[in-house]
Amino acid sequence: MTDRPLLPLLDDRPRERSDAARNRAALLRAAQEIAESCGYDAVTMDAVAAKAGVGKGTVFRRFQSREGLMGALLDASESEWQASVMTGPPPLGPGAPPMDRLLAFGRSRLDIVLQHADLIRNAGFGGAVRSYAAYSFTATHVRYLLGELGVQGDIAMLAVALMAPLELPILDQQVHIERIDVDRVYAGWVDLARRITRPA
Amino acid sequence: MTDRPLLPLLDDRPRERSDAARNRAALLRAAQEIAESCGYDAVTMDAVAAKAGVGKGTVFRRFQSREGLMGALLDASESEWQASVMTGPPPLGPGAPPMDRLLAFGRSRLDIVLQHADLIRNAGFGGAVRSYAAYSFTATHVRYLLGELGVQGDIAMLAVALMAPLELPILDQQVHIERIDVDRVYAGWVDLARRITRPA
DNA sequence: GCTCTAAGCGGACCATGGTCCGTTTATATT
């Protein structure tokens, strides 16, 4: 769980003041701890502020909103996952054949999304499904793999088609409402991946 | 915009008292009117209650929550759409070849979801993407068409794969954030439909 | 028409997300 930004793109923004940085860290830690011990419902802005020993205004200045705070928590764990895609062991990481990597990607996303379901739900995908940076990373990765597989057509759209069934709202419906077994969901996704990548 | 339930399944619940029914209608109308004239942000529970001339408690008893109220509004317009699938003119309605119907389904969903984006966002897919009844209907329809097309495999899963890219969170990302043209999104979906239904 | 009761009703009340603005402080500059 690192606190560096996803895809550390060079930002020209003036660096954060040291007290600000300290508070950001304290707030994230406080939120995390409350979530772990009492669940996400207990992560109220007042509680986080109190636990971190700062005023409520500070929480909002740092994270804009409750969703923003949750999003920050989520991004931290997403960046761990990104690392395992970029530099981790195959088949998720580099080194394996593209199709193996694609299937590993699917399984990995399926697991991680369900695992962080609460957090994702609280991060509240207000409009988007998750932070633009996080979405962007997976999209780029899938497009890359489809390219390696020699898939013809509008690869960006096909990538979306592969990612969409792995997003929480859809998985929630299947796994938590219709009680479909996760392995069956994965098998269905593998079938989808095969059909999408299969040459005409 | 009818106020009958989607898929009017026989319910054994004791019928709603007449004053309750009257209030439900008044509340829906009030919410609708406020939304039309001032946007969904102005649809606060207090405002709706006031406009309908009832107490706030009544709004909550009828619709449980703000999301519930929005959901009711949404269901009303969904049932219009359902009617056009079940009894409307081809190719969306019955009569056209299955593939034509499938493609018409996609276009129609795409348009209607984007058109009602605000409402859907406010209905807040809290967990699920939309009401179970509404989801269920589209799922059944797509599975039926895939069956007619003689598609082999886990049809339920393939149906999900076709519906997922048409849900708001995904379309929002593409259309409103990445500014992808709607026609391109549709073309991508058609390609997906072809790949999924293409025989091995 | 009268009675009884479950359902419905209203609006005060609470919790929490989010804003505002006067005060404090880190840091760049001299």
Added chain:
DNA sequence: AATATAAACGGACCATGGTCCGCTTAGAGC
């Protein structure tokens, strides 16, 4: 070190979703 200033801070304050509970009433049974 002194100064200036933009940034950060805190917590009172507001709006709104959601709950609660004592009062009212529709309508079934007589």
